[in-house]
Amino acid sequence: MRTVDVAEETGYSVQQVRDLERLGVIPPAARSDNGYRSYTTVHVHALRAYRGLAGALGPVEARRLLTALRAGTLTEAAAAVDEAHARLARERAEVLRAQGALRAIQDEETGPDGDSMTITELAEALGVRSSTLRFWEQEGLVEPERVTTLRARRYGPAAVGAARIVTALRAGGYGVPAVREIMGTLDGRDGLEETRRLLGDRLDRIAARSVALLRAGADLAEVVTAVRESAVQETAVPEVATPGAPPPPA
Structure with a gap:
């Protein structure tokens, strides 16, 4: 997705998308050879989650929480969200x-x-x-x-x-x-x-903030799940064929 596509999907301006990427709210976008940013649906979920978190907890705490969610374990991410509700x-x-x-x-x-x-x-x-x-x-x-x-x-x-x-x-x-x-x-x-x-x-x-946090929940789950799956794929060891062993079944 292009920056303008993400902006249209989330209701942010193109500059806001770039600023929030710079602040670490969303993961860094991939860059093409010509320098253009390339986003995925994970970035869309992260931006939507940020909107809900900012409404519930304030923008500073929302940025801190989203950064922590991407860096920590699944257990830590769940605990952070539970604490926000508490x-x-x-x-x-x-x-x-x-x-x-x-x-x-x-x-x-x-x-x-x-x-x-x-x-x-x-x-x-x-x-x-x-x-x-x-x-x-x-x-x-x-x-x-x-x-x-x-x-x-x-x-x-x-x-x-x-x-x-x-x-x-x-x-x-x-x-x-x-x-x-x-x-x-x-x-x-x-x-x-x-x-x-x-x-x-x-x-x-407080009720409005609680609703905003609830709305952010589904997008937060998508972000955390995507980050965990990406980490698993990066750490997976590729299977090496043993010399002389028969090829795996088609």
Whole structure:
């Protein structure tokens, strides 16, 4: 296939196809004697897979994953794709917990967060660093309780719930000033409704990314299979006839 043929098949421009080849998203194209590129269906599958991965994980992670899929074993390739699905599942679970915390705030209940937590325990539960929680405290996003003479931080159920909401909003791309404004309005009905809408939008975007990853799955399978088959063919030892032995049957 010519570069223009691949571009038409995948919806990329000719320059984009060349750029993605240069970045390692697709395998290097074969070159004819006159220097023209020659592509195969594997390149088409790789470009389609990249589009889905970029929509699900972002372009940088998509490039890294596609490069790793071609270089690693089949087991490693499957594990990398499974981890991408798991990452989206973790993001979705965190937003759902944030929605639960928001409902608890609305109902003026302690919610499902249980007993108070240390900063280390909360950071581990949220998948963030302790320094991130300290930064959020400085910015007025989450207020912990201090209960020891060493002023060690402990977070009660309300603070844990607030931290879950902040985590979901920050992961959704909202800056600190926007999150501070949102957290400051949670006492009012309008603030609750707006936060509920934002968290719902976040779930919708995660769902769209999950669908993009699913669509990339079939093309990823074609790329990985083709690479594995090519590797097997390159390492296969040709059969050498033994002198004096009868020729193989026709």
